[in-house]
Amino acid sequence: MYKLLIFGGTTEGRLLAEHCAESGISADVSVATDYGASLLPEGVNVLCGRLDTEQMTALMLEKKYAMVIDATHPYAVEATKNIKAACENTGLHFLRLLRKSSASQGRTVRDMQELTALLNCTDATVLSTLGSKALPELTNVRNYRERLWIRVLPSAEILEQSRRLGYDEAKVIQEKGPFTVEQNVAHIQKSCAKILVTKESGETGGYSEKSEAARICGAEMITLMRPAEDGCSLEEIIDIIERELSK
Numbered sequence: 001m002y003k004l005l006i007f008g009g010t011t012e013g014r015l016l017a018e019h020c021a022e023s024g025i026s027a028d029v030s031v032a033t034d035y036g037a038s039l040l041p042e043g044v045n046v047l048c049g050r051l052d053t054e055q056m057t058a059l060m061l062e063k064k065y066a067m068v069i070d071a072t073h074p075y076a077v078e079a080t081k082n083i084k085a086a087c088e089n090t091g092l093h094f095l096r097l098l099r100k101s102s103a104s105q106g107r108t109v110r111d112m113q114e115l116t117a118l119l120n121c122t123d124a125t126v127l128s129t130l131g132s133k134a135l136p137e138l139t140n141v142r143n144y145r146e147r148l149w150i151r152v153l154p155s156a157e158i159l160e161q162s163r164r165l166g167y168d169e170a171k172v173i174q175e176k177g178p179f180t181v182e183q184n185v186a187h188i189q190k191s192c193a194k195i196l197v198t199k200e201s202g203e204t205g206g207y208s209e210k211s212e213a214a215r216i217c218g219a220e221m222i223t224l225m226r227p228a229e230d231g232c233s234l235e236e237i238i239d240i241i242e243r244e245l246s247k
Contacts, residue, residue: 001026002245005065005092006044007083009036011204012097012234013071017044019238025245028063032079035153035176056086066244069237071097074226075133075199095240096231099202105211106221108200112137115197115224127151127193129210130224132158139165149173149191178206184213193219200226 004020006013009031020027021043030047031037037048051059060068068087072079080096087094109115112134119126120142127149128138141148145168152158154174162172173187184206188196196214200223201207207223214221232240 002066003027003063004067004069004241005030005060005063006069006071007031007079008071008073008076008097009033009039010071010073010099012099013069014039014041015234016069016071016097016237017041020044025241028065030059051082053082053085053089056082057089060086060090060092065092067093067095067241069095069097070231074099074202074229075224077227080229095237096229097237098229098231098233099204099226100233101200101202101226104200104223104225106214106223108223108225110225112224115222116140118222119195119197122195123147124194124220125149125192126195126197127188127191127219128197130197130199132161135162135165135167149187149193151175151187179209181209181212181216184210185216188213188217188219193217195220195222197222197224199224 003026006016006027006029013029017027017029018041021041028045028047029040030051032050034048037046040046068083070080070083084094109118116137125147128134129151132152135150138144138148145166148167149171150162150167151173153176159172159174163169196210196219198207198210198221211221
């Protein structure tokens with residue numbers, strides 16, 4: 001049987017999973033968290049839990065997939081590295097599903113080191129929407145406990161992590177997206193932030209809603225640019241799958 005393995009519960013991954021379900025294409029979707037699993041459509045088999053390269057390799061060998069699609073988040077560099085390595089180990093066809101970019105607003109930085117240096121040039125209050133993975137590196141921001149507000153997913157584990165790292169619990173906003181312009185405005189106003197920090201998350205990641213909220217509130221926008229990578233659009237990958245099925 002022709003069967004796909006899709007990694008990632010991103011919007012792009014969900015759209016591809018929906019296409020497979022609607023088209024009768026057999027697909028397993030591997031996601032890291034229960035939250036990611038809850039967003040997926042019926043009709044696809046969900047595999048929940050973080051996998052390393054060895055576990056991915058074992059899964060690919062066991063299930064004998066026809067193709068592997070990496071639809072993980074643009075900033076999940078380690079996950080993509082592991083998926084590629086597992087495909088090399090098994091000889092499976094690897095495709096990277098890219099997220100469409102948005103025109104960036106305000107200032108941009110290439111990495112966390114550059115972001116930290118920029119934030120250390122000011123005493124302004126900052127609202128970070130970079131998520132929990134950025135929390136350790138954001139502790140390098142001067143006076144981060146006083147200056148930084150962080151928006152993360154609602155999770156006892158993430159809240160405990162923020163406490164361990166010294167963040168002020170009163171400045172932790174735990175909410176699930178996607179966020180509207182109005183919700184972003186409310187968070188900027190709640191934090192009294194003069195700077196909004198975000199990833200280059202694209203339209204599906206709510207970038208334009210954050211940009212508009214920053215404009216309304218008069219906050220500066222700083223965008224952490226995504227790593228450069230090669231891959232295919234959703235439409236291109238669907239076309240490749242359809243061609244493979246027609247052989």
